[in-house]
Amino acid sequence: MTVTVHRAPVSGIPPLTLYRILWLRVTVFVVEQQAAYPEIDGRDIEPDAELMWAGDGDDVLATLRLLREPANTRIGRVATAAAARGRGIAADLMRSAVAYLDAEAPGLPILLDAQQHLAEWYGRFGFVVSGDAFAEDGIPHVPMRREAPGR
Incomplete structure (x- = not known):
């Protein structure tokens, strides 16, 4: 298996x-997690938004979304196909996303909202819980933040 990481705005995919990519997100967030919500929320087509994905040939194994906000960047919609879990594919994708954002937007922190049970996993990439837990679509989440290198 040869997994490659890709990044592009929606218009370039x-x-x-x-x-x-969208099928994977709906499968994970809406079907598996039984959270009926508008997964396709309009943020994917914001002017500076990009999607990243890890693929093997035509198969999309993992994906995430990069957003630029005025005072920070944001990673969201991190999803991995069930058959690809536990193989380090999402971790490689996260490392690529963090490295890219650190280079692309130096000095800006990276934010994300993690499902609470995954906070330790995101901690591996330098994220720390930065606020109170909250429920989103009935699933416990915590806000997390990763400071820019050197801050």
Whole structure:
């Protein structure tokens, strides 16, 4: 298996690949987690938004979304296909995303909202809990923050 990491705005993603990315997100967040919510929320098409994904040929194994906000950047919609879990693919994708944002937006912190049970996993990439726990679609979450290098 040869896993490659890709990054592009929605407009630069081939239609079948974009379909597979969105299918994976809906499968994980709506079907597996039984959270009926508008997964396709309009943020994917913001001017500076990009999607990253790890793929093997035509298969999308993991994905995440990068957003630019006025005082920070944000990672969200981190999802891994069930068959690809436990193989380090999402970790490689996260490392790539953090390295890219550190280079692309130096000096800005990276924020994310983690499902509470995954806070320790995100901690491996330098994120720390930065506020009170909250429920989103009935799932416990915590806000997390990673300071820019050198801050």
